[in-house]
Amino acid sequence: MSSLQQVNPTVRGIRASAHTRLHRLATHIAQDITQDITQGALKPFKEVIDVSAGDPHTAGFKPVTFVRQVLAACLLPRLLEEETLPLDVRRRAQRLLEACEGGSVGSYTASSGMCHVRQSIAEFIVRRDVGVPSHAKDIFISSGLQRALMVFIKLLAGGQEETRVGVLTPVPCPHTLPALLDEARLALAPYRLAEGRRWAVDVDELHRALKSATERCKPRAIYISNPGNPTGHVQDRKSIEEVIRFAAAERLLLLVDEVYQDSVYGPGRRFISYKRVLFEMDGEYSDTVELVSFHSLASAHMGEGGLMAGYMELVNIDPEVMHFVDTMLCTDISTPVTGQLALDLMVDPPRPGDLSFDTYSQEILLTRAVLSQNAQRAQEFLNDLPGMSCQPAMGGIYLYPRLHLSPHIIEKAKTLKVEPEDLYCQMLLEEKGVLLGAGCQYGETAPSYHLRLCILVLPDTLEEVLARLASPPSTVMAALPAREGRRHGEHFVTHQWCPLC
């Protein structure tokens, strides 16, 4: 029988996710509760609330009506002949079906995505970036953002040990990123975001991180998410330019995750794409800096992560390399068609004057309003809690509050051989039935500890979560230090020695 020793070492090297472990625990607790309650037992909480990761539909948000109506008509074309669905829905479904081979969503498509959808995406980008050109041939559709990223970083991968290709990755980063890089056999070269400045990108820190990284790997790319996942930071033009200049000078390829571009709510903040900023810089940058930007159905407004579709736009990438992107995507054969169609609907939604426009815009505005409200409410609340401080978010779907843990908890975690935030999350889950994300899920090192809270939830859910968080778990409460929290605006020291570097 094959043994563990005979499993691909790359697979064995993929770090286990604390998120998975906590999730499993949450499921067991939820099952136990259902059982206990039916048996009449009293529990401190009636259900487990999971706010550790973003999944809007699970959180109770409804799908965008227009999207689902069009998909239904594409799945069952007889609906095109009936009047159950609005005319603009039927027209769009018709057009999309004409773009499918054999007029069916059950056919394969071209490996890099349906031409029609790639074209729609290109047009969306041109509109969004106020005229910066975009071409369908530079857009590659895949089964979600993770897949797009994986396909691309595999092209970069190579080397062993000190020559192993590395990617500068932010601390904190999306909780799914480290395992992905492990699987592609790339080294992670962490750079810390500046908590005291609302998680801004600090160019000096980028330089420090790069210098340190070159001693143990070969950095070839820098990954960044904007709006920040999980920090909620939204970069302004100046900050983006700084990062571009850094990447250009240090010959790093830019990998930019912009999936939350539709969710910016910080006062005075707007989303501006890396591509647009790049194009509006001098030719020495706009013609040369290699950039890949990513987007997907898992955006806040769509919440259709389960349909598994996303895309990447390749900017200034060598055309011969682009050919290989398509080759790699060939082995997936093609991206799920319902997902591709949903991408089309995401980038080309109902416009003013369309029958479905009112409903559509109401639904979008509602999501945006809830997100913005929640962000403010939760940040203020958490920042006031003893043992916690929280930077305001300007965009995205998470808050990333800081935990001030007592030495007692830290010691206990050490004995249990888990990370302190992981232990805290477990205590929270067991005593309060709330599942948050543990900051240690990526290379977060002492002495700062964080939690990840998804704020794309219904307001009632958020209130319930905050109420439960208002008093920390009794096991933690007993050992809390005197209030050390920093209000937002105070400056954190960021240039701490990072043992990972």
Place this chain on the structure above:
Amino acid sequence: MSQHAANGLASRAKVLTVDNMNPNVKRVEYAVRGAIVQRALQIEKELKEGVKKPFNEVIKANIGDAHAMGQKPITFLRQVLALCAYPELLQDDKFPEDAKQRAQRILEACGGHSIGAYSSSQGIECIRQDVARYIEKRDGGIPSNPDNIYLATGASDAIVTMLKMLVCGEGRDRTGVMISIPQYPLYSAALADLAAVQINYYLDEDKCWSLDTAELRRAVNAARQHCNPRVLCIINPGNPTGQVQSRECIEDVIRFAKEERLFLMADEVYQDNVYAEDCKFHSFKRVLFEMGPEYSTTVEMASFHSTSKCYMGECGFRGGYMEVINMDPEVKAQLTKMVSVRLCPPVPGQALLDLVVNPPQPDEPSYHQFMKERTAVLATLAEKAGLTEQIFNAVPGITCNPVQGAMYTFPRIALPQRAIDKATEEGLAPDMFYCMRLLEEEGICLVPGSGFGQREGTFHFRMTILPPTEKLKIVLQKIQDFHVRFAQEFS
């Protein structure tokens, strides 16, 4: 400032080029979508632009995509999926009750009752349970554990995942993976990407593409000189060859796998596509268990199925699963960890798979319509399989084995020496040269045998039997005419 920066932005060379790219990627090729398809697409574009050609459409008989060739979706499946996509339709009385019930059950298992929510990475639990029940029913009651079922983004995803798990070692110890020649190029592409060693075993064209243990033994012994053979892949019914393995043959393969301590990967995506009257689909798992505990408790296996083929032909959904048998628990834990990296398989595909393994029952309202449609699709394919074999065998220079199953024919073509020389001159494999000519002259796109592997000195092409019957007859006629012309031209 780093050295790079100190040199200024003077250097204009790209950060990422084909030369400094991951070398494994360069070796990846997928013939089904290779050069000939690129040319076919170009020709289609030219036709659209009004360029005059000897034909007015390109017939893409290169890829196993039934709907693209006009096959209709099964009504029941699409009804349930539409209900899942837009649950308001549950109020619409034009949908049958059994469709509504299935949709409701699926939605209840989804986060927020939405197919847009992520599911667990191994796949929605109640669907895995349904898959397990389907397997038990299919295999005469042999138990199937839902925990051993992994839903996937098509069978391809599961196959690549499994191969990735099993590849290890360096140099002479590097994992060797046995694949049949001719093979489905996904396997060779995956092996190139993983830098695993590909071990070819030849199917016997003279014996209807059957598998011979002696040939397996030859291949594995030769391979032991330079690698560590650990995996044996088999496609049944076969792609591109269409052969349906006999029960005896399957037993032989299992015995061989046990003796050589190989992990068996049984690709069974065409399990409903069996046409020859004297052939029957036997699942590897069933045969394994019926061979008794000496085998059923020791041989490690993964079998694969998908929603892309059979009577559904729903390629665009990317639905599929694998069942793993006798896997070491620690190894299984690694597999579970690995699938969690990609989040989850597309939920509409999971929903579709649920319907495939849980179709309308005789006492349900949709049963008759469903069975009628299913039977019609499979009967038409069987008819076309027979027709294809018959017509090709009547052409001098084309020899065609019976299409016992799957969706393809893989006839052997005799090429005149002058044609072979011309091909070599142009830097093309002779059968690629032949297929390119066919494309340019008749607008028919096939895949040359060289893309699948074949015995040295033999030439083939793979054609799907998917075009509608009347069109298929025309295609077969055109290929016949082309072949005669070609043979004459190069005689």
